[in-house]
Amino acid sequence: MRLVKPRLVVGLVIVSVFFALGFIVPFFAPDDPTGWNTFFRNLPPNEVHIMGTNNLGQDIFWLLTWSIRNSLWIGLTVAGFATVIGVLVGLFSGFMGGAIDRILTLFMDVIIAVPSLPILILISALLGGNGSLVIIAAVLVLFNWPWPGRQARAMSLSLREREFINVAQASGESVPKIIVLEIMPFVIGWALANFINTILVAIAAESGLAIIGLSSLKDATLGTMIYWAMQHQALLLEQWLWILSPILSIMLLFIGLFLVSTGWSDYFATRRGRQ
Amino acid sequence: MHTIRFLASRIATYLLVVWIGVTIVFFVPRFVPGNPVDAMLGKIMSQGTTMDPVLVETMRKTLTQLFGLEGTLWEQYSSFLQRVLITRDFGPSLSYYPTPVSLLIAKALPWSLGLMLTALLISWTLGNLIGLLAGYHNKSIVSKTIETSAMIVYPIPYYIFALLLVILFAYVWPIFPFVFQVSGTPGTWPWMVSVAYNSVLPLMSIVIVSLGWWIISMKAMAIDIKEEDFVQYARYRGASDNTVMVRYVAQTAILPQITVLALSIGGVFGGSLITEILFGFPGMGSLIYKAILGSDYNLMVGAISISIVAVATATLILDLVYPFIDPRIRYN
Numbered sequence: 110m111r112l113v114k115p116r117l118v119v120g121l122v123i124v125s126v127f128f129a130l131g132f133i134v135p136f137f138a139p140d141d142p143t144g145w146n147t148f149f150r151n152l153p154p155n156e157v158h159i160m161g162t163n164n165l166g167q168d169i170f171w172l173l174t175w176s177i178r179n180s181l182w183i184g185l186t187v188a189g190f191a192t193v194i195g196v197l198v199g200l201f202s203g204f205m206g207g208a209i210d211r212i213l214t215l216f217m218d219v220i221i222a223v224p225s226l227p228i229l230i231l232i233s234a235l236l237g238g239n240g241s242l243v244i245i246a247a248v249l250v251l252f253n254w255p256w257p258g259r260q261a262r263a264m265s266l267s268l269r270e271r272e273f274i275n276v277a278q279a280s281g282e283s284v285p286k287i288i289v290l291e292i293m294p295f296v297i298g299w300a301l302a303n304f305i306n307t308i309l310v311a312i313a314a315e316s317g318l319a320i321i322g323l324s325s326l327k328d329a330t331l332g333t334m335i336y337w338a339m340q341h342q343a344l345l346l347e348q349w350l351w352i353l354s355p356i357l358s359i360m361l362l363f364i365g366l367f368l369v370s371t372g373w374s375d376y377f378a379t380r381r382g383r384q
Numbered sequence: 385m386h387t388i389r390f391l392a393s394r395i396a397t398y399l400l401v402v403w404i405g406v407t408i409v410f411f412v413p414r415f416v417p418g419n420p421v422d423a424m425l426g427k428i429m430s431q432g433t434t435m436d437p438v439l440v441e442t443m444r445k446t447l448t449q450l451f452g453l454e455g456t457l458w459e460q461y462s463s464f465l466q467r468v469l470i471t472r473d474f475g476p477s478l479s480y481y482p483t484p485v486s487l488l489i490a491k492a493l494p495w496s497l498g499l500m501l502t503a504l505l506i507s508w509t510l511g512n513l514i515g516l517l518a519g520y521h522n523k524s525i526v527s528k529t530i531e532t533s534a535m536i537v538y539p540i541p542y543y544i545f546a547l548l549l550v551i552l553f554a555y556v557w558p559i560f561p562f563v564f565q566v567s568g569t570p571g572t573w574p575w576m577v578s579v580a581y582n583s584v585l586p587l588m589s590i591v592i593v594s595l596g597w598w599i600i601s602m603k604a605m606a607i608d609i610k611e612e613d614f615v616q617y618a619r620y621r622g623a624s625d626n627t628v629m630v631r632y633v634a635q636t637a638i639l640p641q642i643t644v645l646a647l648s649i650g651g652v653f654g655g656s657l658i659t660e661i662l663f664g665f666p667g668m669g670s671l672i673y674k675a676i677l678g679s680d681y682n683l684m685v686g687a688i689s690i691s692i693v694a695v696a697t698a699t700l701i702l703d704l705v706y707p708f709i710d711p712r713i714r715y716n
Contacts, residue, residue, distance in 0.1 A: 219404055321673060
C-alpha cells in the first residue's frame with residue numbers, strides 16, 4: 110500500500126501537467142503556432158519566446174503545446190473507442206458462452222497476433238502524407254480493441270457464475286441490462302487502467318509513423334514535430350530545444366501514463382481486496 | 385493428447401493470422417484512395433519530360449500488369465495469395481529494376497531477424513536475471529532502484545529512445561556512426577567487427593527499452609513465488625539460498641516469461657522497423673521505406689506481406705517449443 114500511492118501520485122502529476130499544456134495553454138497562443146515565419150527565425154530563448162524560435166520562424170513553446178494537444182487528442186480518441194468496443198464485445202462474448210464466445214475469442218486472438226505497424230505503414234504510404242489523423246486513429250482502434258476485449262471476456266466468464274447474476278437472469282432481466290448494470294461495475298476500474306494504457310499505445314504508434322514522415326504532415330503532433338525538426342537539420346543547426354523538447358515530452362508523458370495505469374490497477378486491486 | 389490439441393490450435397491460429405494479415409494487405413490498396421499506378425506515373429512524369437498520351441496509356445497497361453492489378457478482384461486475390469504463400473514471387477522491383485522483389489527481401493530479412501532476435505535474446509536473458517535477483521532480494525535499495533529505472537525506460541517506444549541515443553552518441557559525443565555503413569568483404573573478420581560496431585546503437589535502443597519489461601514482470605513474479613509453500617518447504621529442508629532461487633523460484637517464473645516472449649515478437653518487430661529506418665539498417669524496415677519513397681508498389685506489398693508472415697512464423701516456432709519446456713503440458 111505504501112509503495113502504491115507515490116507511484117500513482119507522481120504519474121497523475123505528470124499527466125495533469127501535460128493535459129494542462131495540451132488543452133488549456135494553447136488557448137493563450139498569440140498566433141497560429143504552426144504557421145511559418147510568424148516570428149523572427151532562430152531566436153534563443155527570451156522573455157517573449159521562452160523556448161526560442163526555430164528556423165521556420167515558429168515559436169517552439171507554442172508549437173510544442175499544440176503538438177501535445179493533437180497527440181493527446183489521438184490518444185484519447187483511440188483509447189475511448191477501443192476500450193468501449195472491447196469491453197462491450199468482451200462482456201457479451203463471455204456472457205453468452207458457447208459458439209458465439211469461441212468465434213469472438215478466436216477473432217480477437219487473431220487480430221492481436223496480426224502485426225499492426227506494417228499494415229499502418231502500408232495504409233499511410235498509400236495515402237502519401239495526405240492521410241488525416243482520423244484515418245490513423247480509426248486503424249489504431251481496429252487493432253487495439255481486442256486487448257480490453259479479451260480481458261473483459263475473462264472477467265464476465267467468471268462473473269457469470271456468480272449468484273447475483275443468476276438472480277438477475279431468473280427475474281427476467283435482458284442480456285444488455287445485465288451486462289451494463291450488473292457486470293459493468295466490476296469491470297470499470299480495470300477498464301480505466303486499460304484506457305490509459307491504450308492512450309500510450311496510440312500516441313506511440315502515431316509518433317512512430319510521424320517520425321518517418323508517414324503521419325498526417327499537415328497537423329502538428331509530437332511525432333511530426335520531430336520529423337520537421339530532423340528534415341530541417343535541427344541537429345546540424347544545434348537547435349536542441351526544437352528536436353529535444355518533443356522527444357523528452359513523449360518520454361515524460363509515457364512515464365506518467367505508465368505510472369498512472371500501473372499505479373491505478375494496483376490501487377484498484379488492493380481496494381477490491383479489502384471489500 | 386493434450387499436446388496434440390495444443391499444437392493443432394496453435395497451428396490453426398497461425399494459419400488464420402497469416403491469412404487475415406495477407407488479406408488486409410491485399411484489400412488496403414484497393415480501398416485506400418490513390419492508385420499505385422497513377423502514383424508511379426506521376427513520379428515518372430514529374431521528372432520533367434512531357435510524354436505522348438499514347439505512350440502514357442501503354443505504360444499504364446504495363447504497370448497495371450506488373451503490379452498484379454489486372455482482372456477481376458477474385459482473380460487478383462487468388463493470384464496474390466498464391467504469390468505470398470506459395471511462390472513468394474512478387475514480380476520485379478521498379479526502383480531496382482529488374483531485380484526481383486523476392487531477392488531484395490531475401491537479402492533484407494536475415495538482417496531484420498538477426499537484429500530482432502539478438503536484441504530479444506540479450507534483453508530477455510539479462511532482464512530475467514536482473515529481475516530474479518531484484519525480486520529475490522526485494523528489500524534492498526539496489527533492487528528498488530533497479531525497478532524504478534526499469535519503470536522509467538519501459539514505456540518509451542524503441543524509436544524515440546533510438547533518437548535520443550543518436551543525438552547523444554552520434555552528435556553530442558560522436559563515438560558511434562549515425563548511418564549504418566558496413567565495410568569489408570562479407571564473411572571476413574573485419575566485416576563482422578564493422579557490423580557489430582554499426583549495430584550497437586540500433587541494438588541498444590531495443591535492448592534497454594525491452595529490458596525494462598522483463599525486469600518488472602520477473603521481479604513481480606519472483607516476489608510472489610518465493611513466499612509460496614513449496615519454496616518455504618525447500619528452505620526448511622535446508623536447501624541453500626542459491627538452490628532455492630534457481631531451482632524453485634526461477635524455474636517456476638520462467639515459464640510465463642516464455643509465453644510473453646512469443647507474444648512480444650510482433651511488437652518488437654514493428655518497433656524495430658522504424659528503428660531500422662532511423663539508422664539506415666539494411667533490414668525490412670529500410671526496404672519498406674525505400675519502396676515507399678520510390679512508389680515501388682511490388683516491393684512495398686511484398687516486403688510488408690513477408691514481414692507479417694515472418695512475425696507470425698517466429699511466434700509459432702516459439703509457441704511450438706513451449707510444450708517441450710513446460711512439464712505441465714508435456715505429461716498431462
